[in-house]
Amino acid sequence: MDIQITGLRRTFGKVTALDGLDLAVPGGMYGLLGTNGAGKTTLMRVLAGVLPPTAGTVRVGGHDLTTRTGRLAVQRRLGYLPQDLGLYPDLSAQEFLDYVGLLKGLDDTAARRRQIGELLDMVGLTDAVGRKLRGFSGGMRRRVGIAQALLGDPALVVVDEPTAGLDPEERIRFRTLLASIAAGRTVLLSTHIVEDVAQTCRDTAVMARGRVVFNGPVADIVQRAEGITWELVGQGPPPAGGVVVSAVSRSDGTHYRLVSPTRPDPRAVPVQPSLEEGYVALMHAGTSA
Amino acid sequence: MTTARQTWAVTRYEFRMQIRKRSLWITTAVLAVVLTLTQGDRGPRHLPLGTPPREVMAGWALLMSILLPIGFGMVLADRLTRDRRLGLASLLESLPTGRGALVAGKYLGGLASTAVPAALVLLTAAAAETAHRHDPALFAWAVVAFALITLPGLAFVTAFALVCPLLTTAPLFRVLFVGYWFWGNMLNPDLFPSLTGTLLTPLGDYPATWLMGERALYAGADGWLEFLRPQPGGTTTVLAIALLLLLSLPPLALAPPLLRRRNLSA
Ligand SMILES: Nc1ncnc2c1ncn2[C@@H]1O[C@H](COP(=O)(O)OP(=O)(O)O)[C@@H](O)[C@H]1O
Numbered sequence A: 001m002d003i004q005i006t007g008l009r010r011t012f013g014k015v016t017a018l019d020g021l022d023l024a025v026p027g028g029m030y031g032l033l034g035t036n037g038a039g040k041t042t043l044m045r046v047l048a049g050v051l052p053p054t055a056g057t058v059r060v061g062g063h064d065l066t067t068r069t070g071r072l073a074v075q076r077r078l079g080y081l082p083q084d085l086g087l088y089p090d091l092s093a094q095e096f097l098d099y100v101g102l103l104k105g106l107d108d109t110a111a112r113r114r115q116i117g118e119l120l121d122m123v124g125l126t127d128a129v130g131r132k133l134r135g136f137s138g139g140m141r142r143r144v145g146i147a148q149a150l151l152g153d154p155a156l157v158v159v160d161e162p163t164a165g166l167d168p169e170e171r172i173r174f175r176t177l178l179a180s181i182a183a184g185r186t187v188l189l190s191t192h193i194v195e196d197v198a199q200t201c202r203d204t205a206v207m208a209r210g211r212v213v214f215n216g217p218v219a220d221i222v223q224r225a226e227g228i229t230w231e232l233v234g235q236g237p238p239p240a241g242g243v244v245v246s247a248v249s250r251s252d253g254t255h256y257r258l259v260s261p262t263r264p265d266p267r268a269v270p271v272q273p274s275l276e277e278g279y280v281a282l283m284h285a286g287t288s289a
Numbered sequence B: 001m002t003t004a005r006q007t008w009a010v011t012r013y014e015f016r017m018q019i020r021k022r023s024l025w026i027t028t029a030v031l032a033v034v035l036t037l038t039q040g041d042r043g044p045r046h047l048p049l050g051t052p053p054r055e056v057m058a059g060w061a062l063l064m065s066i067l068l069p070i071g072f073g074m075v076l077a078d079r080l081t082r083d084r085r086l087g088l089a090s091l092l093e094s095l096p097t098g099r100g101a102l103v104a105g106k107y108l109g110g111l112a113s114t115a116v117p118a119a120l121v122l123l124t125a126a127a128a129e130t131a132h133r134h135d136p137a138l139f140a141w142a143v144v145a146f147a148l149i150t151l152p153g154l155a156f157v158t159a160f161a162l163v164c165p166l167l168t169t170a171p172l173f174r175v176l177f178v179g180y181w182f183w184g185n186m187l188n189p190d191l192f193p194s195l196t197g198t199l200l201t202p203l204g205d206y207p208a209t210w211l212m213g214e215r216a217l218y219a220g221a222d223g224w225l226e227f228l229r230p231q232p233g234g235t236t237t238v239l240a241i242a243l244l245l246l247l248s249l250p251p252l253a254l255a256p257p258l259l260r261r262r263n264l265s266a
């Protein structure tokens, strides 16, 4: 299901979380990058039909999310993994999924059970099906979270910071799992970790202050830092007038890499930027604009 | 009917989660034991042999109604608010199940989960009395007393215990609820204006009075709001039960929008 958003605004009292956002997502696995507070969660809650927009239009698969029928039509084909999803501590993984399946309208008991079995297998929780959720680790809980999102074979899967707080190995496993389910559906993955998007999505949107500041191939983000990424070896404090991306202390001094529209120091040499530096350049351009 | 099926799903899971809570069983057991041991001379245990089984079991149902609903109200107070606390509100709002079905299911499941321990307590009392009085009709009257005295009060308490915490907080509601329970059920209306003895007592004063053939507590006693204090009897018992069930509806009708408001601010 494709997503078409124009002029989307959402305010909370005086706080503007989404500020006239435009975004078109065609399908497949799509990244949504942005720092904390950029508005990713708010956007995803709007897409999940949880929050009504203050203004603007949101269409998912042609359905208008601001109408009741449109919202229900989308919710029937939606898989949503909210940020910080909690679970009922006194249910087992099997029971929790069964409950969510019922609430999603999967009324055929045999089909529901079969699907739950397949999903638990896919997320590697087969051995823990009968255990109470209260004893699950963070990674296991996240896997239950993605399993519930995938119940009912949704056409749109919205996952909000699913890798936050996972150890590196688990994070890699989790994002690979997400990429593997993207065939034939739209998967919108929000994260503040550039690497998650770089390893799984061809295209991404970057959000800052409630707007989309970049939308396109992930590789193009690197271009934003070309010609403005510098390396500099120095003693003493980092040079002023730029955003320091890395600082590695070696025997000959501290190796700084920084993003700066102008040469920050006569000794600085231009270098080929990384994706992260492209992202920093993007964010920085937004701030000074 | 999708809504009916979803309501049934919520009912089943709500019941399952609730009935597994150790606090529910501990509360029930402790209150039942305390009430049994502290019943006065007028308590059902001390009724002479040969007392009709109807009066004996009505006495037990009334006795248990003095404190058990307080425990149930406490246990139920977080059932609608806890989804948000647990971090499930956003997910539930995103599912194609309406808040109406969710509230209805939580109500029915919550009611069932308190009715089961309450019924077990009465059946235990009936078993103990049978050993003592050798009258199998005690079990039948336990069922009648449960249906007329206990259940309508639980239906009322469940509705308010689910919904009121959405307006305040679960802990504050618990405090207010204890105060209300004594004021609205047991405070002598002669001493202070109270709902005690009116048709609106979830304790089951009217049905108990009717079954026992004499005033159970204060049913119909003079006091505040005289029009709510008719002479106890069969008709007024039906009326009292109908009023309790009717009064459970407004909070339940208010719950979906209240829940929405609360979840939106998450
Ligand atoms: N329910 C809410 N009430 C008040 N402010 C909110 C609410 N939800 C989000 N915000 C504010 O909106 C902005 C965007 O938040 P959010 O969408 O959570 O960003 P992100 O997910 O990118 O970190 C933040 O300033 C946040 O404080």
Ligand SMILES: [Mg+2]
Pocket: A037, A040, A041, A042, A083, A160, A161
């Ligand atoms: Mg967020």
